[in-house]
Amino acid sequence: MTIELRGLAPDQWGLMHDRLERAFGGPGDAPEERDHWHTVTEYDRTLTAWDGPEMVGTAGAFSFRMTLPGGAPLAVPGVTMVSVQPTHRRRGLLTSMMRRQLDEFRDRAEPVAVLTASEPAIYGRFGYGVGTKQLHGTIDTTRVSFARPAGTERIRFRLVSAAAGLTACEAVYARLVPGRPGLLARQPGWETRPVLDPPSGRNGAGPLHCLLAEVDGELRGYARYAVTGEWNYGGADETVRLRDVEALDPVTYAALWDFLASIDLTSKIHFTNRPADDPVQHLVSDIRRCLLGFRDGMHVRLVDVGAALAARAYSAPVDVVLDVEDAFCPWNAGRWRLTGDAKGAVCERTSDAAELSLSVKELGAAYLGGFGLAAMAGAGLVRESRPGALAETSAAFRTDPEPWLPHGF
Incomplete structure (x- = not known):
């Protein structure tokens, strides 16, 4: 097998994305998601593998700025869009693309590379270690209460569409970035990533809502969530599917969780990606009723x-x-x-x-x-x-x- 590795031409983006979806299986991205990936693709950082006229492999990178311990930002490549077609697996193609990528990162003087893995076992052999964890859980809000620190009575809430709240929420997020290792400063095109909400991806939930928490007119935090439409013979049994919740102070953070737990007709809050040390673990009255667990988050490679x-x-x-x-x-x-x-x-x-x-x-x-x-x-x-x-x-x-x-x- 003779494989040629080369960069991605702009007119090949659609083919590249089609090949990526075929390798991963499933129904593919919604049009909104496809447009997002098209917008943020960096052609000079995207590698394709060809067997004659056929594109059989892909591997790309995004240019990020990541917070390090101590608060300093570091330019890091975020490895992405890695795929090998089913016809060309187990032939060393992935190893060839990883070899080319890491050589290029070194040439660019980028000392650290990061990725998120579809299968964690794949990337250890290329020197990537699991560097962050994701906390997930489902909180039974019929049996769990949330602490309300002094000062929560000053907070006023407003519900807006996710798009309407985007600019204000991004300003809050930007203030948080230097305070936690691993956070990524939003690069152009990435600001809309948190609010993508294609109807085909809602899985029975309604549209994404944005909850703004304000004190004396100043935005101090926000939450983005959707609510499922589950009912049974006992009545409503809906779930709050939490996407994001961030705040600039502990009082606002506690108030946001308390609000989410009190939404009418709901009995659970489900979340899939919070920090391993999220303070919510200390706000709840009964941690056993939260069904908490961890999975791998970002994988880190020292180049x-x-x-x-x-x-x-x-x-x-x-x-x-x-x-x-x-x-x-x-x-x-x-x-x-x-x-x-x-x-x-x-x-x-x-x-x-x-x-x-x-x-x-x-x-x-x-x-x-x-x-x-x-x-x-x-x-x-x-x-x-x-x-x-x-x-x-x-x-x-x-x-x-x-x-x-x-x-x-």
């Missing part, structure tokens, strides 16, 4: 170990020699001395003896601070050579709040 580790801040002083394994990007392999604290860091090559040994996948998992190196050591994935190095380094890497990616790409 340049030295530059990546030097770009973030650390929760505690750290001075450690890391011995890094990286078979797929061998320029990362070897020993690195990381020295840093809350003000910044330096990470350089060294000939000093290793104090911790791990693969680049584990470094990616720990990079945003959501997964502890000590826990990975318990699984045999991180090995300590200097007593005390593991505890010191694990504490330095961890962050508060935990990292989170609010939407896929």
